[in-house]
Amino acid sequence: MALPSRVSPRWLLLFLAGVALVPWIAPNAYIIQVGAFAGLYVMLATGLNLLMGYAGQVSLGHAGFYGLGAYISGVLGARFGVPALVGTAVAAAATGLLAYVIGIPTLKLRSHYLAMATLGVGILCHIAFIQLHWWTGGSSGLASIPPVRIGPWELASDRQYFTLIWVVTGLALWIALNLVNSRVGRVLRALGDSPVAAEAMGVDTAAYKLRVFVLSAVYASLAGSLYAHYITVISPEIFSFLFSVLLVLMVAIGGIGQFWGGVLGAVPLTILPEYLRAYGDFEVPIYGLVLILVMMFLPHGVGGLIERLAGRLAPRRAAVQSPKSKVQNLGLVSASAQSSVFSPRASPARGAGDGPLLEVVGLSKRFGGVAAVTDCSFAVAAGEIVGIIGPNGAGKTTIFNIVTGVYGATRGEVRFRGRAIQGLPPYRIAALGLSRTFQNLQIFRSLSAVENVMVGCHMAARSGFLESALPLPRPRREERWALERALACLALMGLEGVEWAPAASLPFGQQKILEIARAVATGPVLLLLDEPAAGLNATEKAETARVIGRLRAGGISVLLIEHDMSLVMGVSDRVVVLNYGEKIAEGSPAEVREDERVVRVYLGEEVALV
């Protein structure tokens, strides 16, 4: 059950097996040392690529973390006699902690605050390495760092260090591979595509970004410690800002967001300058030229080129296979799976006696001087389908955003299943059983259809970040379960046959339904649909109406924003009409249709014709 974005561990094994041969075929220790440096840079670039490519955040201070690893364990070893491996562990822990502290405030914010913060931290580290000269030796560097000692053996030869470095790098790659292939990797890609949708699927995006950032800082620290104990002399200029830039360049050359990007960037950029040494004065120009050409002609890096070539060799592999038969062969979608798509929480039997499912009381929202919503109240009962209509700019989507936690309300109250939910972050509200779709599509474009829906299954899984980094039984079990559930959701929504296709390649109508399937996968009690039929043709609209019918049959209550009157009047039990942020009418479709004000401000002639 290889998911489309899954990275095969077989290639990693093959790669590491190839690396293991290097010390035996290398003609001399110099080549081995170049290989060891390549290992360090692969570790650095892979960690940075997880952050840049998967969490969509840039660190401009990785040289600082690299330096912290080198200096903390170097100073501990040279000045206090701490063994190398202990120093390495202490450095990794300290660097990770620092990254955690930097990440908490900066990763809560969108945009590139992390880049700015890490830029500053990197420069601060560099200054500290120079200024704390009683420990670090200042700008002349720190010498006599003890070599690595493992049990009774003290590592001395390049071959031994090559082995040690590549064992650690191999582990780092393997952990990264597990993460990328796990629900964590999927969620990271998802939040890179659309953070707001990821949050709506119940993903605590800040927490995931923070963990990836810490992991990548720890990778950098480990590489730094290994460098220090291998070379035994370090000086501040190695860890300057320019090296941070070089690391970002490595990731860009290798392929941002591709698992092999770190390797494909770091290995050539380590080897190329060494190779070019033979050209004397032409070294720098040739090096520069190669970089320029790669950036010009390979916008997705070397990894992107390989992917394209592989795609040409095996054209549209995923699409050629009949996905339906694939699904059936795997025996994944059982009848019971289909019937269990809906949450037991969402049962029509849970009657109206429990009070309304969603209550919006006196809700107001102002953006500066603009009143988007004013004193609006309505309720949705269990099992009910409620439509919200009104002219553009009436505040419909704003209400959705307040209810789902994207915006805070200026005044008023939102209660869901009897509980006040304002102030809760979107992912917490999603966990309570409230899901949504988006007016302007927010599918995860870098994932396949089924993986989009699997993100919706995120909340049901329990395995954490570290657990996912290791091949433990629980993450695997949960992945199988999520796949099964996702396929069932797709089948229920009539999306059989496109499960394995890239979500971005689907026709617009199917993308809209995919969003509904993804929302259903979260197991909601109440689903907020924001213009599900906008931009669809008549056939697709009919399909959308059927889908909503199926939701109702499954016991899901629906709050629906829609401009298509035949659809909204056809499926809704009740309709709320907004105008300029105020509720002007509420009632059954028939009542609303005849309301004089509604006809005047919104329905107009159209309804008369209907």
Add this chain to the structure above:
Amino acid sequence: MVTRRQFNAGVVGALAATLGPRLQAKAATREAIKIGSIFSYTGPAAFLGDRMKRSVELFVEEANKAGGIKGAPIQSIIYDAASESSKAVLAVKRLIEQDKVDVIVGDGNRSDIGLAIVPTVQRAKVPLMSVSGATALVEPVAERRYVFKSTVNDVEVVARLLDFFRKKGVKDVAMLNDTGAFGVSARDVLKAQAPAAGINVAAWEEFAGGDTDLTAQLTRIRGTSAQAVICWTVTPAGVVFLKNARQLGMKQMLVHGFGYVAPRYMELAGDAAEGLLLASLKFPVAEELPESDPIKKTILDYKARYRAKFGEDTDVYGGQAWDGMGMMAAALARAAGTEADKLVPSLEETRNYRGVGGIFNFSAQRHSGLAKSDVVMIEWHQKRFRLVDL
């Protein structure tokens, strides 16, 4: 060229196919003596490394024209450390393991870079002639058996400076050093030497290399009994020191160390540099030395040859590489073979070698060849350096 071909095939096959043939052109003569060099001729340290590299090229060309070393031609392999010690570490490994050089002259021309490659040459037992300042490059000798240096130590320069103060009747001085390795090391040396020399250091002040205003430090110094202010740096802040001191109307003797003997810096300081004293090797004032001076001709000769070849003037730093090559070639000529255990004693036998930096004497106890007597006091006067005290 098996190794090179393997390198091509194993590591960057694709590039090798297009660029490979060039490599084959550089065929080596079988009996050539291989001298490797690492300089930083790109990056921040390039203003030193550039002339060092050219001096080595000049030396090799002339030596080979004159028949090489005992008939064996010199093959020179020069790599760029790009002012980065991690690059230098790989470069030195390549020189030793792949190019199999006999000796190395040039250590990336910065102390921290030199220090980074010392463990590698020590392990590989390949003699290295350093061209960088730090004393730690060659001391303790027991741990630096294979490392020698062709520059002066700050220990000698400071000692010479203290002699000069005594001679001029200066009793109280102020020290103003940068917080880099160069400045901090000189501060420690002064702390150790001043009491015995009977000099009182009235103020210890520091600044960072990037500082653009030193008035606070200088104002504090002005309030002391200091008759002379010593500034120790290689950074542009040394220009700020001169300008600020003049602006404050300080009448004290202003002194720079041997890291500031650069006409460019003097020009930047303009009138503020007039009358500045510097502790320097004889190199910048060679023309003024008496005919009897043993190295006057050596310096003028090197300067002239450099100018003839490259059409521009060399400097004292290029001279360090020139001396390093000269002493290494002499030691190779004296030694019975190119093995390190024959070369190191041969280098340690270097006696009264007339370099452009001074008279070099190495021994088994001392791998730094210059003495206090090689340092002179010079002054910047009317847009050029002139000799003040020999």
